[in-house]
Amino acid sequence: MGPGPSDAHPRVLKAMATPLIGHLDPQFLEIMDDIKVMVQKTMQTKNHLTFVVSAPGSAGMETCLVNLLEPGDEALICVHGVFGNRMADIVERCGAKLIRIDAPWGSPIDPAQVKQTLMTCKPKIVAIVHAETSTGVLQPLEEISKLVHDAGALFVVDAVTSYCGTEIKVDEWGIDAIYSGSQKCLSAPPGLSPVSFSDRAVAALDHRKTKVQSWFLDLTMVKNYWAGAKRAYHHTGPISAMYAMREALRLVLEEGLEKRFERHRKNHLLLKEGLESLGFEFLVEEPYRLPMLNAVKLPKGVDDATTRMRLLNEFNIEVGGGLGDFAGKIWRVGLMGNSATPNHVNQLVGALKEII
Ligand SMILES: Cc1ncc(COP(=O)(O)O)c(C=O)c1O
Numbered sequence: 001m002g003p004g005p006s007d008a009h010p011r012v013l014k015a016m017a018t019p020l021i022g023h024l025d026p027q028f029l030e031i032m033d034d035i036k037v038m039v040q041k042t043m044q045t046k047n048h049l050t051f052v053v054s055a056p057g058s059a060g061m062e063t064c065l066v067n068l069l070e071p072g073d074e075a076l077i078c079v080h081g082v083f084g085n086r087m088a089d090i091v092e093r094c095g096a097k098l099i100r101i102d103a104p105w106g107s108p109i110d111p112a113q114v115k116q117t118l119m120t121c122k123p124k125i126v127a128i129v130h131a132e133t134s135t136g137v138l139q140p141l142e143e144i145s146k147l148v149h150d151a152g153a154l155f156v157v158d159a160v161t162s163y164c165g166t167e168i169k170v171d172e173w174g175i176d177a178i179y180s181g182s183q184k185c186l187s188a189p190p191g192l193s194p195v196s197f198s199d200r201a202v203a204a205l206d207h208r209k210t211k212v213q214s215w216f217l218d219l220t221m222v223k224n225y226w227a228g229a230k231r232a233y234h235h236t237g238p239i240s241a242m243y244a245m246r247e248a249l250r251l252v253l254e255e256g257l258e259k260r261f262e263r264h265r266k267n268h269l270l271l272k273e274g275l276e277s278l279g280f281e282f283l284v285e286e287p288y289r290l291p292m293l294n295a296v297k298l299p300k301g302v303d304d305a306t307t308r309m310r311l312l313n314e315f316n317i318e319v320g321g322g323l324g325d326f327a328g329k330i331w332r333v334g335l336m337g338n339s340a341t342p343n344h345v346n347q348l349v350g351a352l353k354e355i356i
Helices: 010-015 026-043 057-068 082-093 111-118 142-150 199-206 219-227 239-255 257-277 304-315 342-355
Strands: 049-053 074-079 097-102 125-129 154-158 177-179 193-197 293-297 330-334
Touching: 010 239, 026 049, 026 193, 026 219, 026 239, 049 057, 049 219, 057 082, 057 125, 057 154, 057 177, 057 193, 057 199, 074 082, 074 111, 082 097, 082 125, 082 154, 097 111, 111 142, 125 142, 142 154, 154 199, 193 199, 239 257, 257 293, 257 342, 304 342
Parallel strands: 074 097, 074 125, 125 154, 154 177
Antiparallel strands: 049 193, 177 193, 293 330
């Protein structure tokens, strides 16, 4: 019940024990095609360039940024926690010019601030985190997306924590590049990053004047492995992790997206009731709270490290601690994918009642 990885369904664990086949075996290419279609469905997009990066969410982040940015380009990064900061760091490593907007940790980015900043610069991309795992903030996207497109920029979204736990409509919301992770609300093992690029983003890739500085993440080559007519070798695919990914995506679609989002919301409310009865307070204002990552301030007299250690050692329950300025002051309680159940909530609240 930390900020990920979440518990995996037994069907997902079993899928990983399937015998290996080659990464260019026609059967494995079929599995890749199945995965691509299911990622399109779960991201609510028809984007042709939709696939899974063979590395964790940070590599999905880097894939979006290193492919869309060239040295000298301007990039506006909205920062309201650790992962916005990580994007800003990558932008500078690309040799691009970083422009950043900051919101206090625990609050979302205000679209008015984006509007104002866009009057003073001409960025190629604007990037933002949809679900800030370091603070528990759900960032509304639609208004900002419109501002970004009016300014002629591409809209890049981090959906590592929100994907498969709350609504993401890539096409309807005008998202040009999006990346996620396998280990949060999808409940697959860590190490894969589903990504998707709009036709506008693909056109930007086609017009690059310089080579992408990362060989591994260069989409001009990776896309031939995923979608090219010849399916050329690029790297040795993570076969077992992909078996698991396919099973996890099937489970999401069997449950249905709406039902899954509702399950996350319901269990978040159950957890809220239990934690508030013990004196915990939510860090984030109600309209911006993530259902799958509950950031709560510790009640007076409850020590962070010893309580979390007792939860782990005596009750086998893991919750996440605070990061940065919030270290020692907040907890980050995950209710992600297969871990978003009343049983998880009741066990945690019961254990805390006993400890406190
Ligand atoms: C919002 C967000 N972005 C990016 C990442 C990086 O993902 P990974 O740890 O899989 O590299 C995380 C991981 O927790 C995250 O929560």
